[in-house]
Amino acid sequence: MSDNSNKNLSFELRSDGVAVVTFDVPGEAVNTLQASFADEFEALIAKLDADPSVKAAIIVSGKADTWIAGANIDMLKACKTAADAEALSRIGQRGFLRLEKLEKPVVAAINGSALGGGFELALACHARVLSDDKKTVLAFPEVQLGLLPGSNGLQRLARLIGLQAALDFGLTGKNMRPSKAKKLGVAAEVVRKSALVEVASKLALDLAKKGSLKVKPSKITLDAKGLTSLALERNPVGRKVLFSKAREMTQKKTYGHYPATERILDVLETYADKGFEASSDLEARYFGELVMSETSRQLIGIFNAVTALKKDTGVDDPEIKPRDVHRVGMLGGGLMGGGICYVTMQNANLPIRLKEINLEGLARGYQYVNDIYAERLKKRQITKFEKLRKSALLSGTIEFEGLRDTDVMIEAVFENLDLKRKVLAQVEEACGPSTIFASNTSSIPITKIAAEAKHPELVVGMHYFSPVHKMPLLEVIVTEKTAPWVTATAVALGKKQGKTVIVVNDGVGFYTSRILGPLMNEAAFILAEGVAIEQIDGAMKRWGWPVGPITLLDEVGIDIAAHVGPIMVEAFGERMTPPDTMTKLVADDRKGRKNAKGFYLYGEAAKKKGKGKHVDTSVYEVLGIHPDKTLPPEEIQMRCSLQFVNEALRCFGDGILRSPRDGDIGAVFGLGFPPFRGGPFRYVDSVGASEILRRIEGYHDRFGARWEPAPVLIEMAKNNKKFHE
Ligand SMILES: NC(=O)c1ccc[n+]([C@@H]2O[C@H](COP(=O)([O-])OP(=O)(O)OC[C@H]3O[C@@H](n4cnc5c(N)ncnc54)[C@H](O)[C@@H]3O)[C@@H](O)[C@H]2O)c1
Incomplete structure (x- = not known):
């Protein structure tokens, strides 16, 4: 029946x-x-x-x-x-x-x-x-x-x-x-x-x-x-x-x-x-x-955006289809390369061939992948059988052997323009005529890397976030010359690797690195005014950021931030000028967590102080600061977060972003913008463009050029419009 x-x-x-x-x-x-x-x-x-x-x-x-x-x-x-x-x-x-x-x-x-x-x-x-x-x-x-x-x-x-x-x-x-x-x-x-x-x-x-x-x-x-x-x-x-x-x-x-x-x-x-x-x-x-709550409305907005991105090929022309990817190559098996190998094997289930400079480098890459597997095994997230089966997908070389049939070659060598150009030329030589070259640079414009390429249409950015196996975002960066099928193929590969993928146009700092800059600068200005480190980080966490900006500087590396700073100033002018904090810290050999010397204490010195994070108070002397100024937490939260929001809006106005949706997802999934606020664009919508403009103009009056409001914000406020309907 x-x-x-x-x-x-x-x-x-x-x-x-x-x-x-x-x-x-x-x-x-x-x-x-x-x-x-x-x-x-x-x-x-x-x-x-x-x-x-x-x-x-x-x-x-x-x-x-x-x-x-x-x-x-x-x-x-x-x-x-x-x-x-x-x-x-x-x-x-x-x-x-x-x-x-x-x-x-x-x-x-x-x-x-x-x-x-x-x-x-x-x-x-x-x-x-x-x-x-x-x-x-x-x-x-x-x-x-x-x-x-x-x-x-x-x-x-x-x-x-x-x-x-x-x-x-x-x-x-x-x-x-x-x-x-x-x-x-x-x-x-x-x-x-x-x-x-x-x-x-x-x-x-x-x-x-x-x-x-x-x-x-x-x-x-x-x-x-x-x-x-x-x-x-x-x-x-x-x-x-x-x-x-x-x-x-x-x-x-x-x-x-x-x-x-x-x-x-x-x-x-x-x-x-x-x-x-x-x-x-x-x-x-x-x-x-x-x-009916605002929190749920924003979180559902994010859920819908992620669902829409799953169906998005990354290009506007529906005729463009991604090409099949059977083999992936990886240049550099460091922190990022190791993570990229892992998500390619584990999630995309694709063979990946890692090229390093020497056997030690290769061993480091293998070790990195192995460590991730060990961690997941320990947590019982995978079985031993699965680990062994997937491990067979990884192979290694210190020459360019066995790479001719590579469909996509991802590079994560050191952050150096000459080196990136050199390896691109080597790939053009050693691989096939349609091998895509995808750079994981965090700050060098892809156009510069591709400047001497024989096939600039095959060059694209695939910007992953650290740690690669945990962070959900991939920012695909396209130049004016990148072929649409290359973009679609990079997007499809990223999705297979388990990522939520946004596509942005090339420019200094792309989207994510660019919008983080002004937030970090503002935190440095607040610090330079004499506000204690715990106050700044604490206020930002209470607003919903996963970590405070000063902690983040220690994590990312003060040397890296100091390196990127001048590049941003050169590209965007006065408004990106940081205070001289970074120079002083670099002169004192403070790199952050990586050399256990930064804003916070690490290792034995931290242990001695007991549980939790402890500021290395000697940093105030290096900076010539007495941390005795108190600011209302709301001011710290607004100044840092609005710098970020304003720059996100500029990216939209400058055509870096394809849509406010991508801007929200990039900020939430790549940089930890509080999800319950929906992302910078949804946040502006919920507070109101005129109110955000009023606050930014107030800071402009107080602090000058770095608070120039984004033209898009002025436009939205004038016409009383929203980014999302
Ligand atoms: N660390 C991050 O949080 C992060 C985030 C996003 C992007 N990036 C970018 O990713 C890239 C790599 O960063 P990382 O942190 O993994 O660096 P890393 O120093 O850990 O690793 C770089 C690796 O590249 C290898 N290498 C150097 N020259 C090579 C060559 N010619 N051929 C093959 N391998 C070579 C080195 O031996 C090293 O193992 C950089 O461009 C960086 O800006 C880093």
Whole structure:
């Protein structure tokens, strides 16, 4: 018997009495949940309930890679009021409760990702069987969109794995992979994809035969930490301690910028203290509020931009297609080259041939790749087999042997124009006539590197961020001569390597390095005025930056910043002139973390002072400063952040950026601009162009040329326009 009259859900009844329910939203690449499915869902449950030939059911997905990817974002965006969104949450809660209360067992048979509402649906089922496929993963990513799971997923997860573990998944949005799900008792079984339906059906039937809707939880062995937390959860005083600790830690990480985290804590605390119903009611109301919040609006804006970039070829002409890449070459296996090798092997699954200057260099490159694998193995993010299999994709040479068939040659040799030109000439000599040459320079214009090239149309920039295997952005830089197919090929390769890719036009500092310059300069000016280092870094972190600018200078290298400074001044004039801080520091051999001598203490000296970061106070003497000036944190935050925003707008005006969308993504993913503010362009939209202009003009009056407002900003303010509609 089968019933396929409904649009999204269909079912086949097997001869053993198991109804195989398939969720398959027609015409969509992935399944998402929509309120309009509620009636269909309700009717299906009623049918399963009423049909005596149905003994049990399993839910599978009709899509190859996803089970259910969560609530449909467009549906959330269409909400006009908090009440609209609250109603959506209540619809989901009711539907899933009805499923949970069904007296016939329903088993979620999951292959692919079950995210957000998808995970909640799985948790409302009576048991879960997961495939061991790499794509199979459970998670609550709602928090990353400024939301909370709105269909009682948190409570059901807490029921299964305890409050603290549920909080961890709810507050971070992190993935629960099949082995972990099994260990925690969330999955009853983990099996090969091919056995999924059979094993899930058997489990469903077994449960039906036993007349039980509960799977006996697998024996979970708790370590000392687990036992303490369980002891804490079981009594009201312990729970108070647990929640107050969790709130304190959350506040420390978010500085209160992510209201969803507080709401998640509230819901689970109410569940623990007052029960399921009271927490459901609260959850629906909070869901309504959060969907309408500015934070969620900005985070969803970023999510949509990333989704759009996945489909973007990087060129405007739809006829231009990327060429196939079968072999990648890598010049230089240092910090960046090693990381690029890793993402090419691991994510793009492509062979990569590393060329270094000598065997020591080659060994360093191999070691770097190996270290990343070791770290991921230790964290159980990959298997030993996978490591060995992928390692075979790396080969090395100290000559240009075996590189003729290279489709894309990426260079990450030292930052030196003559050297880059020299290796480009060598590549033209040693490789094929259509080998792309992609430079990972962080500051040299690609046009300069390509100036003497025989084939400048094959030269492009592929600017990765450090550490390459963790940072999500790739900035592809094109010159006037870069062939569009070369751009499209670089973009496609970057995506395969797992990157979110933006394409920018060539210019000094491209986009990302250019906009960081004025922020760093402003921080240096504030320091030169006599404001303490901790005050500057602390204020910026409270605004939402992941690290303060002075810490960043130590990380990037004071010598590198000092080298780039004059290049920026030459290109952009007076407004980029830094104070003489850098010169003084370089003269004192302060390079930052790399030589353990910078603004902060490192090594033994730091250890002696205890936990955390400590300023090396001797730096004030070198700079001739008494750090006794106090500025309101808002002034530090505005001056540094608005310099960054103003320069981003200039890049747009100068045609460096293809769109404000790319400018937002580059700033958030490459440089850590606070995501909940949406990126520089969305930030201007939300505050208002005239207000931003008013603030910048105020600083212009006080500090002069470096605060010249971007012409685009003046234009937007005059016409009362926004960058995003
Ligand atoms: N470090 C960063 O954060 C960062 C970020 C983005 C871009 N970049 C850029 O990436 C490039 C490399 O930076 P890095 O930090 O990896 O430097 P690195 O010093 O760690 O590595 C450079 C490597 O290139 C090798 N090399 C030098 N000449 C070579 C040649 N002719 N052929 C083959 N290999 C050669 C060296 O042996 C060395 O191993 C630079 O252009 C840098 O500006 C760096």
